[in-house]
Structure formats: C-alpha cells, structure tokens
Amino acid sequence: MPSATNVAKSLVSISQFNKGQASRIFDRLHSESQLIVxxxxxxxxxxxxxxxxxxxxxLEEDYALLLEAYERxxxxxxxxxxxxxxxxxxxxxxxxxxxxxxxxxxx
Numbered sequence: 001m002p003s004a005t006n007v008a009k010s011l012v013s014i015s016q017f018n019k020g021q022a023s024r025i026f027d028r029l030h031s032e033s034q035l036i037v038x039x040x041x042x043x044x045x046x047x048x049x050x051x052x053x054x055x056x057x058x059l060e061e062d063y064a065l066l067l068e069a070y071e072r073x074x075x076x077x078x079x080x081x082x083x084x085x086x087x088x089x090x091x092x093x094x095x096x097x098x099x100x101x102x103x104x105x106x107x
Contacts, residue, residue: 009032011038012037025047
C-alpha cells in the first residue's frame with residue numbers, strides 16, 4: 001500500500017494545467033508511475049505512465065484468464081486435468097521436440 005508521503009507527492013492541481021505546466025507534469029511520469037489530478041481539492045483523475053498502464057493491463061488480462069480457468073474447473077466438477085507428461089506420451093511428443101519449436105505467441 002502506498003504511503004501517505006508517496007500519495008502526497010503524486011498530487012497535481014488542475015490549475016497547474018491551466019497555467020501551461022502540462023509538459024512539466026507529464027515529464028514527471030518518467031520517474032513516477034501515476035499522478036492524481038485534484039479539482040477543488042478532490043481527486044478527479046489519474047494519469048498513468050505507459051509502463052504502469054501496461055502493467056495494469058497485463059494484470060487485468062491475467063486475472064481474466066484466472067477466472068476462466070476457475071470456471072472451467074467448476075464446469076468439470078473440479079476434477080484435475082491430464083498431466084502434460086501423459087498428453088505428450090499419448091501423442092509421441094518429447095521434450096526435445098518442444099525445445100526445437102521455440103516460443104509461440106498465442107493471442
């Protein structure tokens with residue numbers, strides 16, 4: 001959990017944007033992952049660095065895959081799946097065969 005000091009450092013008043021300081025504010029995202037924009041002393045928006053946005057997007061995708069895996073387990077009565085070694089043996093695939101394939105990207 002972020003400390004109060006870190007949160008206080010990430011606060012940006014919306015009036016700074018009105019004073020032409022947007023470039024300086026965005027430059028802060030090189031060293032900070034997020035900024036909190038205040039309007040009338042209330043949080044109005046968050047500005048995320050590209051790295052933080054990518055990290056959060058990846059977490060969301062991983063969470064969706066985890067939920068899907070749990071749903072599939074429930075659908076099949078919680079029975080365990082077939083071990084990979086058994087599937088490989090059944091189809092005549094060796095570890096060496098897999099090593100020769102290399103990385104495959106699935107979307």
